[in-house]
Amino acid sequence: MAAAELQAVLQAADPWATDLLLSALAAAAASRRRATCTTPFPTSLFQTADGERDYDALLENVQTLPPAGPLAAALDGLSRQQASLLHWLLTHSQRPVGGVRRCTLRAVQEQMPLLTGWMVDVGRNPGLRPHAVLQLSELPRDLVDGSGQRVLAFHGTSMDNIHSILHHGLLNASGTRLERTGYVFGKGIYFSSEPHVAFAFSLPTDCWRHSALGQRLRCLLACSVQHEHALGTHNTDLVPDKYLLVERMDAVQIHFLFVYVDAAPTPAEPPAAPGAAVAAHAPAPQQQAPAQAAVAQAAHGAAHQQQQQQQQQRSPLLYLIAAYLGWLVFVGLRDNWPYIRRVLRRKFGIRL
Numbered sequence: 351m352a353a354a355e356l357q358a359v360l361q362a363a364d365p366w367a368t369d370l371l372l373s374a375l376a377a378a379a380a381s382r383r384r385a386t387c388t389t390p391f392p393t394s395l396f397q398t399a400d401g402e403r404d405y406d407a408l409l410e411n412v413q414t415l416p417p418a419g420p421l422a423a424a425l426d427g428l429s430r431q432q433a434s435l436l437h438w439l440l441t442h443s444q445r446p447v448g449g450v451r452r453c454t455l456r457a458v459q460e461q462m463p464l465l466t467g468w469m470v471d472v473g474r475n476p477g478l479r480p481h482a483v484l485q486l487s488e489l490p491r492d493l494v495d496g497s498g499q500r501v502l503a504f505h506g507t508s509m510d511n512i513h514s515i516l517h518h519g520l521l522n523a524s525g526t527r528l529e530r531t532g533y534v535f536g537k538g539i540y541f542s543s544e545p546h547v548a549f550a551f552s553l554p555t556d557c558w559r560h561s562a563l564g565q566r567l568r569c570l571l572a573c574s575v576q577h578e579h580a581l582g583t584h585n586t587d588l589v590p591d592k593y594l595l596v597e598r599m600d601a602v603q604i605h606f607l608f609v610y611v612d613a614a615p616t617p618a619e620p621p622a623a624p625g626a627a628v629a630a631h632a633p634a635p636q637q638q639a640p641a642q643a644a645v646a647q648a649a650h651g652a653a654h655q656q657q658q659q660q661q662q663q664r665s666p667l668l669y670l671i672a673a674y675l676g677w678l679v680f681v682g683l684r685d686n687w688p689y690i691r692r693v694l695r696r697k698f699g700i701r702l
């Protein structure tokens with residue numbers, strides 16, 4: 351691929367998207383399960399003398415790449431193998447870099463105005479506010495229209511799985527050599543309706559050393575699932591509350607990737623690519639503060655709305671209990687009135 355063409359791809363791409371793809375590939379190549387995590391693998395570029403995958407060479411070439419922001423301007427300093435690797439990764443037919451873009455929690459909420467429960471969970475757990483949000487696909491109409499045909503579900507996983515997930519989707523690995531967490535509630539892909547439950551399965555993973563996202567990352571996938579194929583959304587005792595189990599892989603769509611930094615430094619924007627707008631060079635804290643404030647405000651509003659709904663649901667029950675207690679007091683006074691009159695007259699001199 352000509353350097354000019356690769357430069358055009360990098361300049362058109364979101365630096366965060368490039369960063370994510372490189373971080374995921376680095377984590378996969380360094381994983382103890384790299385034989386499965388690095389699928390797809392650029393076999394034509396990295397082979398040993400025996401024709402096997404050369405994981406060490408792949409990892410070395412990724413780790414020595416410059417940061418994503420100035421990468422387009424540094425192409426002349428790359429080896430031919432590194433340039434070919436970038437072309438393979440950024441233009442891959444299953445996940446081209448142009449299909450990934452940065453997003454914010456506020457923008458996610460605005461795309462799903464009828465789904466507020468997950469924002470309440472984020473509002474109650476500050477640790478669930480991601481360092482970065484990337485949108486992988488558009489939301490289907492039957493998720494956001496309130497029809498209930500699709501449900502929002504979260505899946506926590508380690509970063510070394512993300513390279514394969516980005517290119518092949520979430521797989522039903524229950525009962526196979528790819529299985530990682532068992533299938534105590536049945537075979538399928540496990541999700542949760544609440545982010546904090548899924549986040550418990552997201553383990554920190556060392557990634558790309560030049561990543562502006564962070565070098566040790568966690569991740570959480572926000573997906574939509576066809577309601578009819580999600581066990582746990584129906585009346586069943588097979589799957590506990592807050593969990594969803596999906597057997598069919600084609601019933602799942604991945605929409606957002608939430609990235610978390612383990613022992614997070616101050617959130618920082620990746621350096622802007624050459625030719626980017628001047629506003630992109632504003633200091634990261636100034637860019638992040640309005641978004642964080644908006645997220646906090648949105649989470650507070652969602653929590654307040656849920657609290658009001660809960661109070662409205664409790665009010666009839668409280669009125670019923672109060673009425674019952676009042677009736678008991680009335681009956682007690684009526685049946686014991688002669689005795690009460692005698693006690694008041696003898697003890698206190700009160701005549702009624």
